[in-house]
Amino acid sequence: MxxxxxxxxxxxxxxxxxxxxxxxxxxxxxxxxxxxxxxxxxxxxxxxxxxxIIECRHCHSFSDDEICPICRDSRRDSSLLCVVESAADVMAIEQSGAYRGRYFVLGGHLSPIDGINADDLHIDELIARIKNEAISELIIATGSTIEGQTTAFFIHDAVCNHVTKITRLAQGIPMGGELEYIDSITLHQALQNRGSL
Amino acid sequence: MxxxxxxxxxxxxxxxxxxxxxxxxxxxxxxxxxxxxxxxxxxxxxxxxxxxIIECRHCHSFSDDEICPICRDSRRDSSLLCVVESAADVMAIEQSGAYRGRYFVLGGHLSPIDGINADDLHIDELIARIKNEAISELIIATGSTIEGQTTAFFIHDAVCNHVTKITRLAQGIPMGGELEYIDSITLHQALQNRGSL
The missing domain is CATH 1.10.8.420 (RecR Domain 1)
Known part of the structure; x- marks a missing residue:
């Protein structure tokens, strides 16, 4: 009581x-x-x-104002564009400290089984943005799930004529990862993409 | 950013x-x-x-009004008084469903090393309440830590002339407890207080 x-x-x-x-x-x-x-x-x-808190009109990340601090920041490289699924992904990449370009938040990933098609994401807007801006590299940082991969291929096919360099995040074993606990698809990718020491 | x-x-x-x-x-x-x-x-x-949310004027548990729902409830046995350290303890005992009496929240336990003496708790008020009310049983449900035990003995000594029955919660092995993981003091208590099957 x-x-x-x-x-x-x-x-x-x-x-x-x-x-x-x-x-x-x-x-x-x-x-x-x-x-x-x-x-x-x-x-x-x-x-x-x-x-x-609203969505940034330019990148759809969360923002106090119409345009978010990252889109407003003139020191960021506006020729690099990183496409992510959610604002949480923007925060994760920012915290890595390895990226100084701009972002674009899709608002999810394609998943026909859940009824999420291109119209439900900001894909048309992304394509328009790529066509209008001088983007030297488009990094498609959607998740490495089936849906994330599908979304990446969809975007690649839609914009490959408008931007010369389209990249994906490297796949491999995570920091601190013990080989015996890593799934075989990841190990397969890590072996295929091995680099010299 | x-x-x-x-x-x-x-x-x-x-x-x-x-x-x-x-x-x-x-x-x-x-x-x-x-x-x-x-x-x-x-x-x-x-x-x-x-x-x-304020403190109940009568038992010092949390309350929306001057007197909390438990102190107001006339169906509860007012001859039983259970002394606990905090409002969280009241909630835990209520959730057990095994008690239909009243409560008194001390606001902590005696701990001279941290400078917490009887004046910092509601002990004087508890003694006054016991002297004024017809309490048939006082259950001192302070924790089974050194401080909780000390507090229980202190209260016992202060009121033992005013209430005939003063009890403590049973000590023993908890439900689902595996013997091999139980500390030896608890096992010692559980053996001493063993009951017939």
Whole structure:
């Protein structure tokens, strides 16, 4: 028999990914007993983010303004374009620190079985962008799943006449990967694409 | 290079227990892409809970009103009083479904090494309550840590002249516990307190 506002908070916290009843309860009680002001600040940040963050008009990543900080940044190489499935992928690549070009977020991958066709993604807009801009290299960084590969081939076929260099991320064994635990398709790719030491 | 409101939300989410940079990022992106309205609802529930949940004047558990639902509930046995360290303990005991009496939340345990003495807990108030109410059994359900045990003995000594029956939770092997993984003090207790089958 919980007090209603606490009960409601515990239910609401469970919308967060991998937060169940027990974790939600622990979160709610810890905030209530020791971090009330921080809880209020979190509520405000959440409310503002949900209501005010929009999609960048240029790359479809998340942005506070019409054009996101990456698209606005004149120091980035605008002749490099990296196509990804989601804003989460943009964040992952940014955190690697290995890329200084621009991005384009498709908003998913092609998956006819789930009814996701080219019209549901920003593919037409991507093609238009490639035709209008002087892109020297298009990096198609969709996932290395069947759907991600299909999406990559689809985009390649649509734009291969408009951009000379189209690349995919290298496939191979991940850092810290123990050979015995790596699946055979990955090992096959890693062997085929082996480089000299 | 993240858009500032998203960056702020990711930092704020990390005040939640066991939420680090990666989980916070995943939470923020999932809410933004698929659960905006639920995110707004969570923000509202959090804000209301942090600002409006108070301590029950009677038992010091969390409550929406001056007196919490358990203290208000006339069907509960008011001759049974269970003393716990925190509101989280009240929730755990309620979820066991094995108790129909009242509670009293101390607000912690005695720990002279951390400077927590009887004055920092609601011990005087507990003693006053025991003296004024007709308590038939006092269950001291503080933790089975050194501090929890010390707190239990302290309370026992202070009130043993005012209540005839003072009990502690049984100690023994937990449900599903494999003997070989149980510490020797617990096994010692479980053997000493063994019951007939």
């Amino acid at each position: 919980l007090t209603p506002k606490l009960d409601h908070l515990i239910k609401q916290l469970q919308i967060l990914p991998s937060v169940g009843q027990k974790s939600a309860q622990r979160m709610a009680l810890q905030l209530l007993s020791k971090k009330r002001q921080q809880g209020i600040n979190l509520a405000a940040a959440l409310d503002i983010a949900m209501k005010e | 993240l858009t500032p409101k998203l960056d702020h939300l990711i930092k704020q989410l990390q005040i939640l227990p066991s939420v680090g940079q990666k989980s916070a990022q995943r939470m923020a992106l999932q809410l933004l892409s698929k659960k905006r309205q639920q995110g707004i609802n969570l923000a509202a529930a959090l804000d209301i809970a942090m600002k409006e």
